[in-house]
Amino acid sequence: MAVAAFAAAVLFAGCAQDAPQDTFQPKGPNARTIDDVQRPLFYVAGIVGLIVFAVIGYSIIRFKDRGQDMPEQTHGKTWLEVTLTVIPAVILAGVAIPTVAAVFDLDDKSNECVINVTGQQWWWEYDYSGTCGGVEITQPIVTSGELVIPADTPVLLRITSRDVIHSYWIPALNGKRDAVPGRLQTLRMEADEPGIYTGQCTEFCGLSHARMRQAAVALSTADFQTWVTNQLAAYVAPEAGTLAATGEGTFVNQCSRCHQVNGLVAADGTPVLAEPDLYVVAGAAPNLTNLMTRTAIAGWTFDLLTDACREQLWNASPEEFGSLYLQGVWMNSGPDATKPVCFAEATLRDWLRDPAAMKPNYASPDQVASTGGLTRGMPNLNLTEDQIDQLIAFLLERK
Amino acid sequence: MFTTGSKMFLGATTLSVVAAVVFAASQGGAVGLMSTVGLVTAVIIFAFLAGINFFTRDGNTPSMQQGVEQTSSAAQAPVGRSMWPLGAAVGIGGLIVGAVSKPVVFKVSVVVLLAAIVEWMVQGWSERASADHRYNANVRSRMLNALEFPILATIGAGAVVYAFSRVLLTANPDAGRWIFVVIGALVVTGGFLLAGGRTTPKGTVAAICTISAVALMGVGVASAISGQRTIHPHPVIDDPSQKALCLEGGEGEVDEHASQDVSLKSSVVANIYLQEDGDLVALINGYSGIEYHELTVPRSARLGVIFHNDSGEAQRLTGRFGTFPDQPEAVSCTTAVHPGKSAYLGFEIPKTNAASSTPLEFIVPGVDGATIQIVVP
Numbered sequence: 184m185a186v187a188a189f190a191a192a193v194l195f196a197g198c199a200q201d202a203p204q205d206t207f208q209p210k211g212p213n214a215r216t217i218d219d220v221q222r223p224l225f226y227v228a229g230i231v232g233l234i235v236f237a238v239i240g241y242s243i244i245r246f247k248d249r250g251q252d253m254p255e256q257t258h259g260k261t262w263l264e265v266t267l268t269v270i271p272a273v274i275l276a277g278v279a280i281p282t283v284a285a286v287f288d289l290d291d292k293s294n295e296c297v298i299n300v301t302g303q304q305w306w307w308e309y310d311y312s313g314t315c316g317g318v319e320i321t322q323p324i325v326t327s328g329e330l331v332i333p334a335d336t337p338v339l340l341r342i343t344s345r346d347v348i349h350s351y352w353i354p355a356l357n358g359k360r361d362a363v364p365g366r367l368q369t370l371r372m373e374a375d376e377p378g379i380y381t382g383q384c385t386e387f388c389g390l391s392h393a394r395m396r397q398a399a400v401a402l403s404t405a406d407f408q409t410w411v412t413n414q415l416a417a418y419v420a421p422e423a424g425t426l427a428a429t430g431e432g433t434f435v436n437q438c439s440r441c442h443q444v445n446g447l448v449a450a451d452g453t454p455v456l457a458e459p460d461l462y463v464v465a466g467a468a469p470n471l472t473n474l475m476t477r478t479a480i481a482g483w484t485f486d487l488l489t490d491a492c493r494e495q496l497w498n499a500s501p502e503e504f505g506s507l508y509l510q511g512v513w514m515n516s517g518p519d520a521t522k523p524v525c526f527a528e529a530t531l532r533d534w535l536r537d538p539a540a541m542k543p544n545y546a547s548p549d550q551v552a553s554t555g556g557l558t559r560g561m562p563n564l565n566l567t568e569d570q571i572d573q574l575i576a577f578l579l580e581r582k
Numbered sequence: 583m584f585t586t587g588s589k590m591f592l593g594a595t596t597l598s599v600v601a602a603v604v605f606a607a608s609q610g611g612a613v614g615l616m617s618t619v620g621l622v623t624a625v626i627i628f629a630f631l632a633g634i635n636f637f638t639r640d641g642n643t644p645s646m647q648q649g650v651e652q653t654s655s656a657a658q659a660p661v662g663r664s665m666w667p668l669g670a671a672v673g674i675g676g677l678i679v680g681a682v683s684k685p686v687v688f689k690v691s692v693v694v695l696l697a698a699i700v701e702w703m704v705q706g707w708s709e710r711a712s713a714d715h716r717y718n719a720n721v722r723s724r725m726l727n728a729l730e731f732p733i734l735a736t737i738g739a740g741a742v743v744y745a746f747s748r749v750l751l752t753a754n755p756d757a758g759r760w761i762f763v764v765i766g767a768l769v770v771t772g773g774f775l776l777a778g779g780r781t782t783p784k785g786t787v788a789a790i791c792t793i794s795a796v797a798l799m800g801v802g803v804a805s806a807i808s809g810q811r812t813i814h815p816h817p818v819i820d821d822p823s824q825k826a827l828c829l830e831g832g833e834g835e836v837d838e839h840a841s842q843d844v845s846l847k848s849s850v851v852a853n854i855y856l857q858e859d860g861d862l863v864a865l866i867n868g869y870s871g872i873e874y875h876e877l878t879v880p881r882s883a884r885l886g887v888i889f890h891n892d893s894g895e896a897q898r899l900t901g902r903f904g905t906f907p908d909q910p911e912a913v914s915c916t917t918a919v920h921p922g923k924s925a926y927l928g929f930e931i932p933k934t935n936a937a938s939s940t941p942l943e944f945i946v947p948g949v950d951g952a953t954i955q956i957v958v959p
């Protein structure tokens with residue numbers, strides 16, 4: 184009895200209610216195409232499995248050794264062998280037809296948006312250009328972690344890697360695709376409705392593989408237009424004399440060698456250009472131009488939103504979702520707020536204080552000897568609390 | 583008369599003498615002299631060891647005992663004739679020749695020597711395993727076949743593959759394709775028929791296999807002798823301005839050995855076509871039909887494009903990948919590509935366009951307007 188109860192408990196624990204990465208809950212046409220194949224197959228295979236187990240169980244019990252006579256021993260039974268070959272062959276052929284059809288379906292070429300997706304230890308970078316869902320993207324947009332796409336629009340991802348093999352996977356929207364260095368592979372995606380669809384790197388890629396997550400955020404076309412316009416808005420320097428203005432200087436000194444903030448200019452008026460190729464093994468660090476428009480950082484692992492606001496955003500109806508998302512950490516803050524209510528400041532503080540403490544990496548001086556000083560992940564910059572205050576003030580304006 | 587051990591050393595002595603003579607006759611200069619000195623030294627040492635072994639009857643008996651050269655076990659006729667002492671001698675001689683000539687001779691000799699020693703040991707042991715010769719032969723096979731079969735099979739298969747590869751290198755590429763298809767089909771059908779006909783005698787199968795293998799090797803040897811086909815020579819573009827970007831001095835080609843038949847069809851940033859009208863366009867996988875004149879590629883990622891020359895004359899694609907502080911302009915080119923052929927061009931751009939003092943673009947030098955902008959965000 185107790186065993187049965189335990190087994191049942193284990194079994195039902197598998198049926199999580201709130202499971203955003205459930206492959207059996209497709210939220211877009213590509214994922215549905217796959218689901219339409221896998222679901223019937225799963226049921227049929229399940230029934231076949233049950234029958235097999237039942238027959239085995241029956242045989243075990245029925246033909247248990249009770250001292251009865253040895254049954255007659257025979258060799259070969261052609262009709263049985265033929266049957267047992269033909270039935271699986273027919274089943275496999277039956278499986279092959281919808282599978283191959285689905286493969287071709289998934290290759291539908293009507294994309295309306297092309298996005299480059301580049302993996303590295305241990306986060307994803309996206310860059311956009313051209314037009315996307317009818318929205319003109321006049322300058323390249325570079326973001327990380329969160330893939331923002333127009334809902335109800337076929338999107339073509341062009342996936343590659345800067346270091347080791349990773350794998351891009353948003354279960355609700357499509358299957359996975361490996362990101363292989365030196366190769367660029369495509370994956371199509373489309374979300375039915377605005378919302379947030381999570382996923383994670385599914386190819387073991389080193390120390391912080393478990394903290395290499397990602398999400399696709401689908402917005403209505405109008406909201407996507409707003410997002411694009413905001414991403415492309417010219418850089419607004421912090422007001423002179425504010426903490427953020429000091430933070431800008433600190434950022435240029437401490438962070439700009441790795442992180443790009445588009446539009447940032449040095450004291451002499453020349454653009455400040457990041458050179459992560461000189462400091463990071465992968466040759467890239469997240470672009471922070473619009474950091475505050477993301478809801479999580481560092482491989483989309485640590486929330487920039489407080490728990491309550493995160494709940495609110497994730498549970499929002501498709502109609503409300505877009506406007507909440509576009510407000511981001513400024514959600515619920517009211518028009519005149521100086522500090523955003525939803526901002527999980529501690530997350531960002533902790534990150535700046537010591538990234539490796541939150542997310543294991545290879546960035547301390549003794550760990551980078553073998554790579555000629557290049558890091559995997561962000562090093563601890565030994566910032567003072569004052570510098571962190573300034574940087575937070577500066578970064579809060581990158582929205 | 584001769585004991586087993588002394589036979590080996592006598593063999594090694596003889597081989598060293600031969601090697602010393604060959605070296606002295608054929609190699610001049612300091613190397614020849616040193617080698618000959620080394621080999622003569624080896625002759626002396628082996629002769630000495632052979633003498634000692636002979637005198638002590640391989641150390642199996644007290645040498646002063648009367649009549650021992652007839653009675654000691656080492657003096658008894660072996661059960662069968664053993665070729666392994668000879669093998670070991672060849673190995674040792676080879677080691678020495680290899681040490682002064684080519685490393686490959688040395689390596690092969692090590693293998694020969696090891697094989698001979700193992701075979702010799704096991705044979706020696708098995709011959710005294712029992713009084714029953716048949717049983718002894720049987721234990722020998724049981725131990726050694728596990729070693730011999732895979733190695734001989736590898737050598738056999740290797741010889742067949744090598745011979746076949748010579749054939750393919752000699753035949754012209756189109757014929758090669760068909761030779762491959764036909765031989766493959768023959769092997770499969772033959773195997774199928776033999777497996778199906780349960781009564782085919784073992785001898786027939788062995789004969790067919792042997793004849794085929796020997797025939798193949800014969801043709802392979804003939805092909806090797808007649809030499810490889812000439813690999814299609816590259817076109818040469820005479821206009822020096824065309825080469826200026828990639829080739830210092832305008833001589834030669836970027837990659838003399840490029841096959842111009844690209845097998846990698848997928849997973850590139852774009853397929854770039856130089857069209858008949860001189861327009862250069864990029865097509866990306868998964869989005870056919872759209873001709874791009876601008877490509878966005880991620881920074882710091884090793885990627886590539888395939889260049890297809892659909893124009894009427896040989897052309898090369900040139901990638902200008904930016905001039906970054908303190909560095910010369912990064913340029914790379916495909917080799918000159920025949921009309922209708924293609925070539926791969928790999929690249930990695932570490933910084934954004936904004937950091938470059940020259941434009942980032944793909945061009946075909948000498949073809950006006952054949953340009954695709956590269957955007958690195």
Ligand SMILES: [Cu+2]
Pocket residue numbers: 302303305348349350384385386387388392395
């Ligand atoms: Cu990964």
